[in-house]
Every structure is written in structure tokens, then in C-alpha cells.
Amino acid sequence: MDNNRAEVRDFLITRRARITPEQAGLHPHGTRRVAGLRRGEVADLAGVSVEYYSKLERGDLAGVSSAVLDAIAAALQLEDAEREHLFDLARAATGTSLLTTRARRRPSRPWQPTPALQWTLDAIRDAPAAVGNQRGDLLAANHLGRALYSELYNDPTGRPNFSRFTFLDPAARRFYADWDYFADITVAMLRTEAGRNPHDSELHELVGELSTRSEEFRSRWSAHDVRIHTTGTKHYHHPVVGDLQLAYQTLDLAGEPGIAMTVYTAEPGSPTHQALQLLASWAATTAPAPTDTSPATRVDPTAGQSLQLD
Incomplete structure (x- = not known):
């Protein structure tokens, strides 16, 4: 519970600090000693007493109503992912299935794709497709997905993970055309998951490892930014075929809580389509066999670099 209080406190303080009085429609007077809004200003905007808002900002969300959370989210101009994160923190504080999202079942053993799921992935022949969880573990892929993420499969632990790759593998800075962008969203998605599932021991271990080994991860983690990341365009520099501009869609697997499939596509006839x-x-x-992610089967990302696009 103490960890939850600290998460709530830091999240609300960082959100409050980034909103100026002018952005909130206020007209401040005199010298201000705080960045962003004062507690009293947030309380006024949310329609609660400053004493009650101060209690919430100290980390005590137990018993807070959805109406109050909505009012605070509006006062702090939270985006959808930030609003959901606030509700997740409130849910963790009360220990109940509060408000909007269902508690998700956690598997008792390491997750493995069913044969039917792997068949589905392999049936997608012209686009990379991959399955992962909210911690960023790469759990399964089709032949193009394994080729796209060949350098992730070189993880010596045998457990490819996007967060670990981004911050601990030098290859990530070559692979991601805009490394800072990928680093930001990677941490924001982990922070979102930490609010959604605060008792995930594997997530805690991952965050602890990254915090210990990467200053760039630590600085981003302390910002308390959150994000929902399900569609858009990503730019990669693959070691074999060069630059790729891929549109992607991420789809939750209804029968597998916390597991999602991402499919990447390219505009027909484009250089990326040829690539x-x-x-x-x-x-x-x-590329490695569909279910073989052991460190004994390593992919050499420089193999085949003599291939050239027409």
C-alpha cells in the first residue's frame, strides 16, 4: 500500500506541475512558488475542498468515487491513458474491481502460444505479426515477425523483451530510427501496466533491473508518463533490409487476458513493401524456428546483407 501511495502522490504532483494557470483558464496574480497549478486551484477546478484534494495527493485514494476521479482528471487535463492510469491507481488502493476495467487473470506458469495461435500467426504470410504481453515480452511471432525482430531474439536470456532490448542492447539505437521516441513510449507503457497490475512480481523485477542498469530508464520512469499504444506508424532500420516504415495495429486476444497481437503492414508498392x-x-x-527462442539458436543479423532492393 505504501508503494501505491507513492505512485499516486508522484503521479498527481507531476500532472499538476505541467498545467499552467493560463492553460486551466485561470488568471493568477502575484508571485508563484510552484510550477504549474497550486493544490487549491486543482481543488477549485475539480469542485472539492482543498483539504480533500490534499489528502488524495498524499496518496490516499481509498474510497474515492468515480465522479471525483473524473473531476480531477478534467481539472488536470489528463489524456485517456492518464485518466485510465489514475483509475487503476484508485482500484489498487481500494483492493476492489473499481470502476472501468476488469481485473485480469495472471497465469500460474510461463505463457506459451497454443498451436492454434501459432497457426494463425503463420497464416499471415505477407506481414510481420507478433504476440506480446504488457511487460513487453515478445512471446510468439510469424516468420516475418521473427525476421523483423531478429536482434531481439539474440537476447542471451532466451526471453526477448522490448524494454530490455531498448535500454540494454546497443543494437536498439541502430534498429530504432528515433530511439528517444521508442524509449519514451516503452517506459510509458510499463508505467501504465504498473498501475494496472501493481502486484506483478515479474514487472517489478524488470523495472528494478532496468532502473539499476540504465540512467536513461530511471529518468524516464521518474516522469510518471503513461500511454496506450495500439495503432500508428513505426520507423525501423533493419540490419539486413534497411529502412522500414510500418503501419501497425495491436489487437487484444479475447481469450488471453493481457496478451495482444500486433500486425505490421506497408503501403503496397512502397519501398517498405519491397523491403x-x-x-x-x-x-x-x-529466421529461427517458430517456438525456439533459446539462446542456443542465435540469429546473425548481418547474414544476407549482400541482398539489394531493386
Whole structure:
């Protein structure tokens, strides 16, 4: 519970600090000693007493109503992901299935794709597809997905993870065309998951490892930014086929709580579309077997670099 209080306190303080009085429609007078809004100003905007808001900002969300949370979210101009994170923190504080989202079942053993799911992935032949969880573990992929993320499969632990790759593997700075962007969203998604599932021991271990080994992770983690990341465009620099501009859609698997599939596509006839065709040729001889992520089976990302686009 103490950890939850600290999460709530730091999240609300950082959100309050980024909103100026002018952005909130206020007209401040005199010298201000705080960045952003004062507690009293947030309380006025939310329609609660300053004493009650101060109690919430100290981390005590137990018993708070959804109406009050909505009012605070509006006062702090929270985005959808931030609002959901606030509700997740309130849910953790009360120990109940509060408000909007269902508590998710946690598997008692390491997750493995069912044969049917792997068949589904392998049936997607012209686009990279991958399955992962909210901690950023890469759990399964089709042939193009394994080829796209060949360097992640070189993780010596045998457990490829996007967060660990981003902050601990030098290859990430070559692979991600805009490393800072990927680093920001990676941490924001982990922070979102930490609010949603505060008792996930594997997530705590991952955050602890990254905090210990990466100053850039620590600085981003302390910002308390959150994000929902399900669609858009990503830019990669693959070691074999070069630059890729891929649109993606992430779909939750209804029968697998906390597990989602992401499919990447390219505009037909574009350079990226041609690069994916080349990647498919490389994958036919180089990518690891569908279920083999052991460190004994390593992918050499430099193999096949003599291939050239037309």
C-alpha cells in the first residue's frame, strides 16, 4: 500500500506541475512558488475542498468515487491513458474491481502460444505479426515477425523483451530510427501496466533491473508518463533490409487476458513493401524456428546483407 501511495502522490504532483494557470483558464496574480497549478486551484477546478484534494495527493485514494476521479482528471487535463492510469491507481488502493476495467487473470506458469495461435500467426504470410504481453515480452511471432525482430531474439536470456532490448542492447539505437521516441513510449507503457497490475512480481523485477542498469530508464520512469499504444506508424532500420516504415495495429486476444497481437503492414508498392518481400526471402533461410527462442539458436543479423532492393 505504501508503494501505491507513492505512485499516486508522484503521479498527481507531476500532472499538476505541467498545467499552467493560463492553460486551466485561470488568471493568477502575484508571485508563484510552484510550477504549474497550486493544490487549491486543482481543488477549485475539480469542485472539492482543498483539504480533500490534499489528502488524495498524499496518496490516499481509498474510497474515492468515480465522479471525483473524473473531476480531477478534467481539472488536470489528463489524456485517456492518464485518466485510465489514475483509475487503476484508485482500484489498487481500494483492493476492489473499481470502476472501468476488469481485473485480469495472471497465469500460474510461463505463457506459451497454443498451436492454434501459432497457426494463425503463420497464416499471415505477407506481414510481420507478433504476440506480446504488457511487460513487453515478445512471446510468439510469424516468420516475418521473427525476421523483423531478429536482434531481439539474440537476447542471451532466451526471453526477448522490448524494454530490455531498448535500454540494454546497443543494437536498439541502430534498429530504432528515433530511439528517444521508442524509449519514451516503452517506459510509458510499463508505467501504465504498473498501475494496472501493481502486484506483478515479474514487472517489478524488470523495472528494478532496468532502473539499476540504465540512467536513461530511471529518468524516464521518474516522469510518471503513461500511454496506450495500439495503432500508428513505426520507423525501423533493419540490419539486413534497411529502412522500414510500418503501419501497425495491436489487437487484444479475447481469450488471453493481457496478451495482444500486433500486425505490421506497408503501403503496397512502397519501398517498405519491397523491403518486406526481401525480408521474407531472408527469413526463409535465416529466421529461427517458430517456438525456439533459446539462446542456443542465435540469429546473425548481418547474414544476407549482400541482398539489394531493386
